[in-house]
Amino acid sequence: MTERKRKVEVCLSPALYNEFSNDDAIVVIVDILRATSAIVTAFMNGVKSIIPVATLDEALAYKKRGFFVAAERDGIVRDFADFGNSPYNFKRELIEGHDIVYSTTNGTHCIMMARNSYRVLIGGYLNLDALVSYIVKENRDLVILCAGWKNKFNLEDSLFAGALAESVLRHDGYTTDCDSAHASIDLWNLARNNMMAYIDKAAQRHRLKKNNLDDVIAYCHTLNLTSVIPTLENNYLTLVKNNQ
Amino acid sequence: MTERKRKVEVCLSPALYNEFSNDDAIVVIVDILRATSAIVTAFMNGVKSIIPVATLDEALAYKKRGFFVAAERDGIVRDFADFGNSPYNFKRELIEGHDIVYSTTNGTHCIMMARNSYRVLIGGYLNLDALVSYIVKENRDLVILCAGWKNKFNLEDSLFAGALAESVLRHDGYTTDCDSAHASIDLWNLARNNMMAYIDKAAQRHRLKKNNLDDVIAYCHTLNLTSVIPTLENNYLTLVKNNQ
Numbered sequence: 018m019t020e021r022k023r024k025v026e027v028c029l030s031p032a033l034y035n036e037f038s039n040d041d042a043i044v045v046i047v048d049i050l051r052a053t054s055a056i057v058t059a060f061m062n063g064v065k066s067i068i069p070v071a072t073l074d075e076a077l078a079y080k081k082r083g084f085f086v087a088a089e090r091d092g093i094v095r096d097f098a099d100f101g102n103s104p105y106n107f108k109r110e111l112i113e114g115h116d117i118v119y120s121t122t123n124g125t126h127c128i129m130m131a132r133n134s135y136r137v138l139i140g141g142y143l144n145l146d147a148l149v150s151y152i153v154k155e156n157r158d159l160v161i162l163c164a165g166w167k168n169k170f171n172l173e174d175s176l177f178a179g180a181l182a183e184s185v186l187r188h189d190g191y192t193t194d195c196d197s198a199h200a201s202i203d204l205w206n207l208a209r210n211n212m213m214a215y216i217d218k219a220a221q222r223h224r225l226k227k228n229n230l231d232d233v234i235a236y237c238h239t240l241n242l243t244s245v246i247p248t249l250e251n252n253y254l255t256l257v258k259n260n261q
Numbered sequence: 262m263t264e265r266k267r268k269v270e271v272c273l274s275p276a277l278y279n280e281f282s283n284d285d286a287i288v289v290i291v292d293i294l295r296a297t298s299a300i301v302t303a304f305m306n307g308v309k310s311i312i313p314v315a316t317l318d319e320a321l322a323y324k325k326r327g328f329f330v331a332a333e334r335d336g337i338v339r340d341f342a343d344f345g346n347s348p349y350n351f352k353r354e355l356i357e358g359h360d361i362v363y364s365t366t367n368g369t370h371c372i373m374m375a376r377n378s379y380r381v382l383i384g385g386y387l388n389l390d391a392l393v394s395y396i397v398k399e400n401r402d403l404v405i406l407c408a409g410w411k412n413k414f415n416l417e418d419s420l421f422a423g424a425l426a427e428s429v430l431r432h433d434g435y436t437t438d439c440d441s442a443h444a445s446i447d448l449w450n451l452a453r454n455n456m457m458a459y460i461d462k463a464a465q466r467h468r469l470k471k472n473n474l475d476d477v478i479a480y481c482h483t484l485n486l487t488s489v490i491p492t493l494e495n496n497y498l499t500l501v502k503n504n505q
Binding site: 029030032033035036166167168169170171172175194195196197199200203204207218219220221223 | 273274276277279280410411412413414415416419438439440441443444447448451462463464465467
C-alpha cells in the first residue's frame, strides 16, 4: 500500500487563503518584518503566552485589565503600551513568565483565518530548522501563509516561504504541484547567498528605513537562533508541546 | 519641473486586483495558457472583434443569435460551438472578418474587472514588443494583471509579467516599488533562456498535457509573432487604433 504524499503549498497573500484552506494541514504564518519574528523572539526570551490582537482598541482594553501590551503604529509606541512591536523590545528581563498582548493588524488576521486548520504555527528564519523537524514529525499537509503587506505579495515573506518549502520537500513523502511554492523556492535560491542585498529591493525595507526601524532587518533574517515554536491554542499563542 | 514617474505594478491574481485598481493606468491582461495567446492569434489572423464571455450559457445564447463561437471545457469542444479555445483553432480562413465569441472563465473575469481603467490591453509573448511600444507611447501607469488559475498564482503568467515589466522599466520615466514586479522580473530572468524546461514545473502545463493540449505551450511562448494589440471597447475586444 502506498501512502498518499503530503502536499506543500505556499499562499502568497491572506487574500488568497480561501483557495488553500485545508482543515488537515499545518499552517505556518509568516510575517518576517516583523510580527512573526517578534513573536518567536518573545517565546525565546521566556514569555508565557501572547494574545495577538488586530486593533489598538483591543490592545487598550487588555491593558486596562492589567496585561502587558506591545503596541505601535508607524514606529511610534502608543502611550498606553508597555513597549513597541520590534523583536528588540522583547527582552527576557521584561517579559519572562508574563502573558503579553501583541497588536498586529496583518499578523492577527492571518493567525485567525487559519484557526480551523489542524495546527497554526508561527514561523521565521529564527526558528526555521525547528519548524522543519516538527512539521516532518507530524507528517501532515503544509500550507505556508505569507502575511504580505495589506493583502499584497511581499518579497521577504515569500523568500522565507521558499526556504521552508524547500527544506520540507527534501524529506520523503512530501510533494508539491503548487506554482507559488516553485516560485518561492526559486526566489529563495536566488537570494539566499546575499540576502541583505536582495531584501534591499523589498518595499517593506524602505518603509522601515523611513521610520528608522530597519535595524531589525538583519536580525529577522538570522537562521536558527532558537528551537521554540509558538502555536495557537484557543485565542492565544503558546509553545507547541511535543517539540524536541 | 520634474514629471511624476509612471508606476509599473504586477498583480499576481485577480483576487488581489482591488489593491491595484487604478483608473489612470493601462491594464494588460495576461493568460498565457491559453486565453490571451488565443485572442492575440485571432486578431493576427484577421478577426473583426471578439466578445469574451464567462459562461457556456452566454456562449450558447450568442450562438443562437448567429455568432461564431469558441467554447470548450476540459479540452473538449462543445457541440454547439464552431471551434475550441486553442490558438490553433483561429485560422485565418475560418475567422477573417468575423465577430466571434470566446468563452473563458478566468480571462473574461479579469477583462471585465479592469474595465474602468484608462485602457485594457490583451497581451502575451506573441505581441510583447508591440505592447511595450504602445505602453511607452501612451506614458501611463501600468498594471499587469495575471489571470492565474482559479485565483491562484501561476508561473506562466507571472514570468510574462516579468518580461513585460522589465521591458517597460528600461524606458525613462518608469519606476516600481512593487514587490511582485521585482519577483516576476527575477523569475523571468531565471527562466528566459530555457523557458520550456522551466515551464515544465507549471501546474497548467500538466493540466494541458493530461488533456493532450500541451502542443500549444511552445507556440504561446513564441516572441513577437505579431504587432496587433487587442483592447476592450464597451463589451468587446477590437484592435487598438493608434498602434504603429
